[in-house]
Amino acid sequence: MVFAIIQPDDTWILWAFLTGWAGVSIYLEQKFDWASKISGAIIALVGAMLLANFNIIPTESPVYDTVWGYVVPLAIPLLLFQSNILKIWNESGRLLVMFLFSAIGTVVGAIVGFFLLKDFVPGLDKVAGMMTGSYIGGSVNLAALSARFQTPGELVSATVVADNLMMALYFLVLMVIPTVAFFRRMFHSPHQELVEKSVNKGDKNLAASYWRGKEISLKDIGLAVGSAFTLVAISFKLAELFDQVIPSGDDVSFVLTTINGILGDKYLMLTTITLIAVTVFTRFFERINGAQEIGTYLIYIFFVVIGVPASLPIILENAPLLFVLVFIMVALNMGISFVFGKLFKFNLEEIILASNANIGGPTTAAAMAISKGWNKLVAPVLIVGTLGYVIGNYIGAAIGYWFGFY
Template sequence: MITSIISSEDTWLLWAFMAGWAAVSIYLEQTYQWASKITGAIIALVGAMILVNLNVIPSQAPAYDTVWNYVIPLAIPLLLFQANLKKIWNESGKLLMLFLISSIGTVIGGFIAYFSMHQWIPEAAKVTGMETGSYTGGGVNFAALSAKLNVPGELASSAIVADNILMALYFFVLILMPTLAFFRRNYPTPYIDEMEQKTKQTKGNVGEYWKRKDISLKDIAFAIGSAFALVAISFKLAEVIDGLIPAGEEVHFLFNLLNGLFGDGYLLLTTITVIVVTVFNRFFERIHGAQELGTYFIYIFFVVIGVPASLPLLISNAPLLLLFLAIMVLFNMLVTFTIGKLFKFSLEEMIVASNANIGGPTTAAAFAIAKGWTKLIVPIMLVGTLGYVIGNYLGSMVYYFLQ
């Protein structure tokens, strides 16, 4: 077994790489025109992919789990300090419809992948159900359905590798879409147009958007302290609710729904943050630097997104699974961008809706943040997190139908 130059236990070295490469990505994006067109998100992601496949850094490590478990939850409230509840609810309804359309694309892709490849994929019905759930909600659904359907360990591991690599590649495609003339010609792009107008007003330099601002020690203290408090309250409350409301196969649908809605830490974190920020809007509006801190955390997340893409591991364990999942992702994309166009959704809304299906609400919110589509951050977090609830049921139904 090939080991990486930096061991998975070298936590400080790995953090130095993640934090340092995130900083380099931001610097390049704000300093060079070519990098601003590629975006710092892609630079962060691709850099990690290259180093993993050169065996410089490991594909799995506790340090990466820390980003998922702690850095991302902290980033969410920091980036919601300017949220307006009224605007959120006005815009979420439209995105919910698009998200559900995108989920239908996942189901269609699952059926097509199954009927075209089930003879080569072991336990194909279980894989289809598990990945339908994963590509509707996220990793939470993957874990839940793999346990529920008793998916063999080796198959689940191979599916995770294929899932992560395909997610990274699709993420790359979605980032490129707004830069391609075909999509700009054929789809409305109000959020991109607004960003370009801001860029023109700031002399076309991405760095101007993030120019130096007045910030004090008190701002940093209030920003970080508030974020920690909101995460702690939300996650602890979710634990309590999860224990109070029963859930499982033998429990009524309504209880499962309530548990999924109120027992999910991310959904509660988003909801509680928005409510607190709306009620105490003057306090949060006076905090400077929260958006900058949250965005930097998100860039660290972009680095971690590229890490699981170990090509040798995929080639040895999951080549057919990669094709299987590629079919599912392809039909999710085709349905989202075809039906979305018919209903006159914007390109940006279609991108984040499809992203929320394939990668989950955190990746979709991170994408919106990286692109500067600030009005889409909260709605897609709310809508995408509901995918965690829908995903388990949709994945189970697909599996039982195929069985």
């Protein structure tokens, strides 16, 4: 291990850095427009990457293992507390259909990108699986699937760098599309027309606008954190039991191995148990304020950690090809979204937000709806986007497992 000023066993100092830098990244994102455009996630990652490459913090430490083992699993249920399947359909059925069409574009993009690039990027099966989950759900799926596939940290870092560069271009295109005459002629845009009839400056920082303050009590914090720990404990224990009971390996049938891979996977089990709990005890989870904020903060800590083992030469070597992969995935997601949107007569705003909810997640889609003044679509896209957190893990795991055969 390369010498670093801060040693791997400097536990409190490393925790102070991880939590503190995550907080700074969020502050910068919400305070300054340039940081909002870059995104807090890339600020978190790059900051840690630079300190690690300048040998200020160690590239390996038990503290980082704790983040992977505890922080990431806790973030998953916290971000799923609003994912009631029944509510998603009743309130947002139309947008949900468009969201699923858009998800097809993500899967097609992953397949095309993988088979074009698999001979040039080692471990691309893991990356394609991760990004399929991420481009249907969000960063929580990236975290879960990278842990599931045990993707090397430097490869995850390179992928995130390529992804964030793609996101910057992608969001810029999405923001411009509603103003382009071609798209206005091709698609109905009632929400944009309503905005244009009124004065809407919309000049507030998107991150600050979305994460505006809300009422939260000590009871909310207690219920959110306590519920998350309980769901993780039950899910991981069940997955462990299934993994022990159901045989797997080369000497058993493919069916049993597959069943073991599904029921014995702790992240898929966590997604399933949380989804069932949220659907059955809807009123309980919907009344908990602050769960999304706490979960998102934990994900920012994850972004700091994945920046730590990043080797700059490896990123410079791999990121260009990984950028081609994410470009193909995003381009096909957008293209297929607009094709299906035209065929089934969806509004321009619905198509844009459905694609955004896939690629960027519900928070970026809701932030875009807020910034564009499409107020009636904010809640529906947030609800629909949370479905991506649920199905993203399943589809991403299936894609990664399939590509692993190649």
